[in-house]
Amino acid sequence: MDNAKLLIDSAVNAGCSAVKFQKRTPELCVPENQKGQKRDTPWGTMTYIDYRHKVEFSEAQYSEIDNYCKKKNIAWFASCWDEPSVDLMEQFDLPCYKIPSAALTNDKLVKYIVSQGRPVVLSTGMSTSEEIDHAVSLLNDSNYVICHTTSTYPCPIEEINLRMIQTLRSKFDSPIGYSGHEIGIPTTVVAVALGANLVERHITLDRTMWGTDQAASVQPVGLSNLVRHIRSIEKAMGDGIKQIYDSEQSARTKLRIYNT
Template sequence: MPHTPIKIFGKTIGEGYPTFFIAEIGLNHNGSMDIAKQLIDVAVNAGCDAVKFQKRDIESLSVRSFLDAPDTRFPEFGSTYREVREFVEFSEEEFTELKRYAQEKEIPFFVTPFDIPSAQMLARIGVDAYKSASHNLTHIPLLKHLIAQQKPMIVSTGMAMLEELDLAVNLLKESNIPFVLLHCVSSYPTAPELINLKTIDFLRERYQVPVGYSGHEMLETESLPTLSAVARGACVVERHITLDHHMVGFDHKISLTPNELQKLMGQIRSIDKMMGTGLKTLLPEERIKRDQQRVSLVSSRKISAGEIIQPDMVCFKGPGTGFACYDLDQIVGKSAITDIDEDTLFQAEMFN
């Protein structure tokens, strides 16, 4: 049974509608408002449907011993996990400015809150939808808080066991808010053999809701998994974007550069057009070829008026503008009312 399409940001999401593409800026702004705005511009120029950021309240993120543990991944950001995370976080005022900038550029803006204080902040600045990250699928208090906002939700499903996913989906369905599930593998980057695109079909059939794809694939695959997901029916695609793969930071190496994003968007829009309606019909563009290349019923010898048509008087040749071959039984046994030359297409006016 097909799912019911939903609306997010004024656009319809579901089977038969254009793929909704989310440009995930995430933390690839590296704490810079200038870079964040440049990435919004990149998404706008590529024709993306929305931009998304991430927000974490550091004290709500982890226990203090974990926050204050050494972190040597990005010395430019800090020397502890807390310092690294604080370096890339925006304030409420900064998010308010980014929302204003996105509105100016006429692209929908939303954010993944990783904790309840962050969700409360987003409610204050006003967002039209929420994203729930994979690792918060089992954070039921946060999920219930987001559901209570009565906004559309996009929910990633990485790391989930089936019973956990059932629980989250039941909560969402009971709320009657529109939502989309994203098939996601929380491995960065995701090796091709782990992507498991058939999960898109499984989620759609099990839950009867729109299903999309959040990709973290290896750059070497050249977005083939994303394109395959769209062809398989993913109605939403989320991909990280960056200004440069070589920038210091969390997700730059699994992200799309401006040129890669432009190319992928063009390919996705082409697939959208190729998907069609799913109905098998004779297209106007096919009719000429049909007439030229199909085979008709043709006289195999001269037939005199009054003769009864026998099977051996009929052969099968082009063009396809006469009786179709499946009409053979309709003319065998009929009497010709006019002389019919050899090698002539049979026509209705030749018979009673």
């Protein structure tokens, strides 16, 4: 919990709009053939199902997170992997839910999340175009964002495929986001220039810490740099209408020889 609060602090200090957590019920989300597999963890060797329980926050801990985020004046929401997780999160009146890439083809869960009446962020990693089309059709008239992502941790740069942001923008009448799992921040900044309206990155206090996605995560200093660059890009994009700015007038007078 201490680390979670430090990560929230990092997001606040960087100027992020929100922080996201994951909630899942291990008995429902861990495949049967993986539950008994042994895994080396910071708490010793244990079965994968026991490990999944170990890394899940309890209802009381989420209440603590909710209170802490309110104190820090930052929104928070969650990726929900199953219906009981949605039920638990409902008490916190979250601004939206995220449907993780792993659950994009879970029609029952997608419909259940939509039925809560909250905005939805749909992540599209490890999915075909047909699977994405089908999942979007289940969102009906919901207020939603479709996030391009590649579900590899870390993602090789040649598999980021940022042009998918433009593909999704041309295909769907909704905001398009980008969930990045690459090393570094330049490609995430480019995603904004290509039209991403929402950006998500995993964050960590230290990339040398134990965990499967640490290499794909951004440390506090990098997060601050990322947000700063994104805000600059937002300002730099402009409106696409050519004009002569006041700051150009002196140069125009001094340097322009021919006028039509």
